[in-house]
Amino acid sequence: MMHALRNQKVRGILFQLLTVIGLVAFLWYIGSNTMSNIEQRGIKTGFEFLNSTAGFGIDEAPISYQETDTHGRVFFVGLSNTLIIGFVGIIFSTILGLIIGVLRLSNNWLIRKMSAAYIDIFRNIPILLQILFWYNVVLKSLPAPRKSLEFAGDIFMNNRGLYIPQPDINSTTLTILASFVVAIVSIFFLNIWGNKKQEETGKDFPIIIIGFALFIILPIIAYFIGGANFNFDYPSLQGFNFRGGKSISPEFLALTFALVIYTATFIAEAVRSGIEAVSKGQKEAAASIGLSQYQALKLVVLPQAIRIAIPPTINQYLNLIKNSSLATAIGYPEIVTVFSGTSLNQVGQAIEIIAMTMLVYLTISLVVSAILNWFNHKMKIKER
Amino acid sequence: MSDFTTLDIFQNLLLAARWTILLSLIAFVGGGIVAGILILLRMTKNSILSAFIRIYVEIFQGTPLLMQLFLAFFGLPLLGIEVGPWTAASLALTLFTSAYLCEIWSGCLNSVPKGQWEAAKTLGLNYYQSMVHVIIPQSIRVATAPTIGFSVQVVKGTALASIIGFVELTKAGTMLNNVTFEPFKVFAMVAILYFVICYPLTRYSKYLERKLNVSS
Numbered sequence: 001m002m003h004a005l006r007n008q009k010v011r012g013i014l015f016q017l018l019t020v021i022g023l024v025a026f027l028w029y030i031g032s033n034t035m036s037n038i039e040q041r042g043i044k045t046g047f048e049f050l051n052s053t054a055g056f057g058i059d060e061a062p063i064s065y066q067e068t069d070t071h072g073r074v075f076f077v078g079l080s081n082t083l084i085i086g087f088v089g090i091i092f093s094t095i096l097g098l099i100i101g102v103l104r105l106s107n108n109w110l111i112r113k114m115s116a117a118y119i120d121i122f123r124n125i126p127i128l129l130q131i132l133f134w135y136n137v138v139l140k141s142l143p144a145p146r147k148s149l150e151f152a153g154d155i156f157m158n159n160r161g162l163y164i165p166q167p168d169i170n171s172t173t174l175t176i177l178a179s180f181v182v183a184i185v186s187i188f189f190l191n192i193w194g195n196k197k198q199e200e201t202g203k204d205f206p207i208i209i210i211g212f213a214l215f216i217i218l219p220i221i222a223y224f225i226g227g228a229n230f231n232f233d234y235p236s237l238q239g240f241n242f243r244g245g246k247s248i249s250p251e252f253l254a255l256t257f258a259l260v261i262y263t264a265t266f267i268a269e270a271v272r273s274g275i276e277a278v279s280k281g282q283k284e285a286a287a288s289i290g291l292s293q294y295q296a297l298k299l300v301v302l303p304q305a306i307r308i309a310i311p312p313t314i315n316q317y318l319n320l321i322k323n324s325s326l327a328t329a330i331g332y333p334e335i336v337t338v339f340s341g342t343s344l345n346q347v348g349q350a351i352e353i354i355a356m357t358m359l360v361y362l363t364i365s366l367v368v369s370a371i372l373n374w375f376n377h378k379m380k381i382k383e384r
Numbered sequence: 385m386s387d388f389t390t391l392d393i394f395q396n397l398l399l400a401a402r403w404t405i406l407l408s409l410i411a412f413v414g415g416g417i418v419a420g421i422l423i424l425l426r427m428t429k430n431s432i433l434s435a436f437i438r439i440y441v442e443i444f445q446g447t448p449l450l451m452q453l454f455l456a457f458f459g460l461p462l463l464g465i466e467v468g469p470w471t472a473a474s475l476a477l478t479l480f481t482s483a484y485l486c487e488i489w490s491g492c493l494n495s496v497p498k499g500q501w502e503a504a505k506t507l508g509l510n511y512y513q514s515m516v517h518v519i520i521p522q523s524i525r526v527a528t529a530p531t532i533g534f535s536v537q538v539v540k541g542t543a544l545a546s547i548i549g550f551v552e553l554t555k556a557g558t559m560l561n562n563v564t565f566e567p568f569k570v571f572a573m574v575a576i577l578y579f580v581i582c583y584p585l586t587r588y589s590k591y592l593e594r595k596l597n598v599s600s
Contacts (some may be wrong), residue, residue: 012430019432030463037464123595124582125575126543129554133575136567179529327447327545340454350458358447365446 010125028045033098034351041348049347050075056342060249071343078335080108083332085255086321086364092260093320095311097267104272115268123265127323135254135330136311142250154234156242162253163235166246179218187211204295259320266316274309276303300314307379311372318368322361335360388564394573401554401577407542407552410474412535415481426513437486442501444483447543452476457548473545481538485585488534492527493519529596533589536582543578553577 023060029377038045044324062080065073103115121128140159143149148158155218156163187207221229235245279303286296325336333359344353388396422440425433457472458582467475496519505512546555557574561567 015428015430016432019430019436023432023436034463037462041462043462055503120583120586121468121579125578127538128546128555129571129574130544132554132558133567136561137571139434140567207469210570267409322448325450325542326547330452334449336450336454340451341579350454350462354451354455354459358443358451361447361451362443 001086006115014298037213040161043348045349045352047352049343049349049352052347055344055346058338060252060333068270071339071347074343075335075339075356078333081332081334081338082321082336082360085252085259085327085332086192086317089259089263089324090317091315093263093267096260096264097313097316098271100264100268101271101275104268105275109233114370119265119268122261123269127262128257128326129328130258131254131326131329134257135250138257139250139254145237146238147330148242154245156231156235156237159250160241160247161250162248163242163245165232165234166244168233170227170229170231170264172223172226172229175222176219176230179222180215183211183214183218185383208360230340249332251330253328253329255324255332257325259323262319262323263316266319267313270316271305273304273312277308278304310379314368314372314375316330318365321364324362386402388560389501390569393543393560393564393566393570396560397556397570397573399552400551400553401581403551404539404542404553404578405581406549407477407545408535409540411477411481411542412539414474414478414536415485418478419485419489422482423489426486426490428536433532433586441487444480445487448581449476449480450544450547453544453548466478469545469550470522471549472548473542474521476542477538477545480541481534484534487525488530492523492530493528495524525596529589529592532592536585536589539582539585540578 016041016168024247025309035045053068054074055067056069057066058074058077058080062084063073075257078089097369100118102113103111104119106115142157142159142205145156145160146164148156150156154165170220187210189209190205190210194207197205223293233246235242235246235247282300282304283296286300326343327334328337331337340357344350347353385459408476409474412490422437426437453472456467456476460467460472499516499524500518502519509517542552543554545552546558549555553574557570561570564570
């Protein structure tokens with residue numbers, strides 16, 4: 001017996017066994033404890049509640065939703081709002097982060113210091129406070145609908161939100177949308193083709209100019225193919241509020257503003273460290289083999305900077321999506337507000353509801369880390 | 385109602401800032417202890433324990449802190465444990481911090497070159513001696529900057545405790561805003577107080593990072 005215990009392998013298996021028994025006992029204890037408590041409180045268990053009527057309204061539902069719909073439907077309304085805020089936030093924070101990150105390295109003293117101050121201020125204040133600030137201080141102090149701020153004649157902003165003209169959905173709008181997709185796809189493939197061509201012949205393929213041209217020409221062609229019938233639905237003041245057009249709620253605006261401004265500081269730092277990480281010798285080497293400044297940037301500096309800047313940036317996208325859960329503080333109806341908030345209050349099944357919500361975020365997080373792993377693998381320095 | 389002078393508001397916020405700092409300290413120290421235990425468990429090389437720790441870290445890093453607070457605040461009562469905002473916030477923030485610190489510190493321990501282990505072994509040190517005398521002193525140097533950097537995240541994270549009713553700086557700010565109707569003044573002061581707490585930590589972490597890069 002003692003002899004067997006001294007054997008490292010036997011000991012290893014024994015420890016494994018003990019851990020499993022300990023974990024199972026712990027989980028069983030928690031499980032049975034919870035069950036008896038839930039029974040005592042008369043709370044139901046299981047996922048039946050997903051089929052029961054929710055009975056509350058949601059102001060902003062991207063998918064059709066009525067009060068008589070189920071809690072399951074509420075889950076999907078919340079999820080789609082989470083995805084919308086994530087998508088919009090990621091796009092704008094990337095743009096702002098890129099700009100600030102590049103300005104941070106500007107040769108102009110004032111611009112450099114101002115972008116540094118921007119980064120220092122907004123990354124050292126909790127995002128929750130920033131959301132509350134935009135919501136309570138900026139948007140709530142805007143004028144009432146009758147005295148709306150007016151931009152370019154057709155865009156209105158007041159304390160009930162932002163009103164912008166919305167294009168009518170008809171064959172023209174749809175063909176133009178399709179043309180954008182075609183443009184993006186063709187630029188993607190042209191880029192691959194251009195890179196291959198360059199490796200074979202050494203000639204630079206002007207992808208940026210051609211890309212811009214495609215982005216302008218294709219929609220114009222699409223406009224005429226689609227019947228040249230492009231109409232906007234304009235917002236107009238009727239009674240006490242605006243009708244028509246597309247209205248964007250102050251909750252959505254405050255959340256987007258705060259998330260974009262906060263996340264952009266981190267993306268800017270990632271961009272800066274990426275560019276700084278490319279050593280000066282690389283640029284000098286590029287110049288010495290006769291590359292122009294643009295070629296050096298495109299072929300030498302950017303490929304190396306991107307390798308360093310992208311992983312932290314993707315992590316920030318994940319943080320942005322997680323931070324969007326703070327919408328609950330101002331009542332933007334994303335998944336935490338409507339499902340883990342209103343539905344939970346009505347049904348009381350905290351464990352099922354919170355588990356489902358956490359699972360949503362975990363899934364997003366796992367997908368993002370899978371993308372990150374794929375990227376890191378693809379970007380590994382290949383020895384040739 | 386709005387007979388609060390600016391000084392009154394500031395004093396009340398300053399008093400509330402104590403709880404922000406205290407909660408941050410609890411979360412940071414508690415999280416550090418839990419992270420230490422997790423790392424010790426991981427070092428046993430037990431594959432089931434390692435898998436458990438991986439799942440633990442994935443759950444706490446992959447979900448919003450707010451959901452963890454909700455889980456502690458609404459979930460624990462269902463287990464038969466009655467918790468107030470204080471317990472729920474401390475617990476959730478401690479676990480949240482521990483997951484991140486566990487990852488940071490593991491990374492730093494792994495960053496010590498393998499040759500150091502081999503050299504320690506050659507000198508006749510056993511596993512724990514090499515850990516205590518060779519590996520840990522070197523990894524602490526690497527770990528300080530990211531750890532202090534993360535402490536800023538903890539301070540900012542305590543703001544979320546206001547959502548479950550914990551009266552700290554942010555909650556005090558919203559309460560004062562509700563009675564004074566001066567959102568700009570109140571929220572600007574709250575922001576300044578957070579900045580005063582977080583900025584020195586950020587700067588110090590950056591300074592340490594630069595120092596480490598220069599010396600290595």
